[in-house]
Amino acid sequence: MSQKNVCFIGAGNMTRSIVSGLVKSGYSPKHITAANPSQPKLDALQQDFGINITNDNIEAAKSADVIVLGVKPHLMALVGEQLSDLDLSNKLIITIAAGVTAKRYSDYFKQEIKLIRTMPNTPTQIGVGLTGLFAGDDISAEDKTLCETLMATGGEVFWVNKEEELNQVIALAGSSPAYFFLFLEAMVESAVKSGMAEVSAREMAQQAALGAALMVKQNPDLSLTQLRNNVTSKGGTTAQAIATFEQGNIRGLVDDAMTNCIARAQEMAKQY
Ligand SMILES: NC(=O)C1=CN([C@@H]2O[C@H](COP(=O)(O)OP(=O)(O)OC[C@H]3O[C@@H](n4cnc5c(N)ncnc54)[C@H](OP(=O)(O)O)[C@@H]3O)[C@@H](O)[C@H]2O)C=CC1
Numbered sequence: 001m002s003q004k005n006v007c008f009i010g011a012g013n014m015t016r017s018i019v020s021g022l023v024k025s026g027y028s029p030k031h032i033t034a035a036n037p038s039q040p041k042l043d044a045l046q047q048d049f050g051i052n053i054t055n056d057n058i059e060a061a062k063s064a065d066v067i068v069l070g071v072k073p074h075l076m077a078l079v080g081e082q083l084s085d086l087d088l089s090n091k092l093i094i095t096i097a098a099g100v101t102a103k104r105y106s107d108y109f110k111q112e113i114k115l116i117r118t119m120p121n122t123p124t125q126i127g128v129g130l131t132g133l134f135a136g137d138d139i140s141a142e143d144k145t146l147c148e149t150l151m152a153t154g155g156e157v158f159w160v161n162k163e164e165e166l167n168q169v170i171a172l173a174g175s176s177p178a179y180f181f182l183f184l185e186a187m188v189e190s191a192v193k194s195g196m197a198e199v200s201a202r203e204m205a206q207q208a209a210l211g212a213a214l215m216v217k218q219n220p221d222l223s224l225t226q227l228r229n230n231v232t233s234k235g236g237t238t239a240q241a242i243a244t245f246e247q248g249n250i251r252g253l254v255d256d257a258m259t260n261c262i263a264r265a266q267e268m269a270k271q272y
C-alpha cells in the first residue's frame with residue numbers, strides 16, 4: 001500500500017480501533033497523526049502504536065493526504081469551521097460519523113471537498129471489523145480504492161450504492177457489537193445470580209459466542225435456523241430456553257431496536 005499521510009481528527013474509541021487495524025496490518029505509524037483536544041487518549045495512542053499526536057487539528061490536517069473525521073456528529077460543524085481556511089482540494093476526507101449526510105460537509109468546510117462516508121465498527125481494532133462505504137459520483141476510482149484499502153486493514157468492507165443504505169449498515173454492523181455485548185452481559189449476570197464466579201461465566205459465554213459466530217461464518221450453506229435447530233434437542237434444555245426467548249418476542253424486540261436505530265440516524269441527519 002502506498003503510504004499516504006493519514007490524520008485523524010478526534011482520538012476516541014473509533015479512531016483507536018481504526019489506528020489499531022492500520023498499524024497491525026503494517027501501515028507505518030510515521031504516516032499516521034491523531035489530533036485531539038485532551039491529552040490522555042493521544043498519549044495512549046502514541047504509546048501503543050507509535051503514531052504522531054497533536055492538540056492542533058489544523059497542524060494535523062495541513063500535512064495529511066487523507067483526513068479521517070472521528071468526532072461526534074454534533075462537533076462536525078465546529079471541526080469544519082476550524083479547517084475551513086485550509087485548501088482541502090487535494091485531500092481525501094473520510095468521515096466515520098453516523099447521521100451526517102455527505103452534502104452537509106461542504107457547508108461545514110465552506111468549500112467543495114472530496115468526501116467518502118463510512119460506517120466502521122469497533123471490531124476493526126482486531127481485524128474482524130466491517131466498514132460500510134459510500135461515495136458520490138464525484139469521487140474518483142483512485143480515491144475510492146485508497147479509502148477501501150485503508151478501511152480494509154480493519155476487516156471487511158462493503159460499498160453501498162445509495163447513501164441511505166449506510167443507515168442499515170449502522171443497525172447491522174456499526175451499532176450491533178453493542179447488542180451482542182448486551183446479550184453477553186445478561187447471560188453473565190444470570191450465571192452470577194446463580195452463584196458462578198463472574199470470570200468463569202464470562203469465559204464460557206464469550207467462547208460460546210465466538211464459536212457460534214465462527215460456525216455461522218464457516219457454514220454459509222447452512223441456514224441460521226438449521227444451525228439453531230442443530231443445537232435444539234426436542235424436549236431438551238435448549239428448546240426451553242428458545243421457547244422463553246420466543247415468548248418474550250425476541251424477534252419483535254430486535255426488529256424494534258434496529259428500526260429505532262435507523263430512525264435515530266435519520267433524525268440525526270436532519271439535526272446535523
Ligand atoms: N464507537 C463506535 O462504535 C462507532 C462510532 N462511529 C462514529 O465515530 C465518531 C466518533 O465516535 P467515538 O469514537 O465513539 O467517540 P469518542 O467520544 O470516543 O471520540 C470522539 C473524540 O473526539 C474528540 N474531540 C472532541 N472535540 C474535538 C475537536 N474539536 N477536535 C478534535 N477532536 C475532538 C474527543 O476528545 P475529548 O474526549 O478530549 O473531548 C474524543 O476523543 C462518531 O461520529 C460516531 O458516530 C462510527 C462507527 C462506530
Ligand SMILES: O=C(O)[C@@H]1CCC=N1
Nearest residue numbers: 097098170174175176
Ligand atoms: O452510537 C453511535 O451513534 C455510533 C454509531 C455506530 C456506533 N456508534
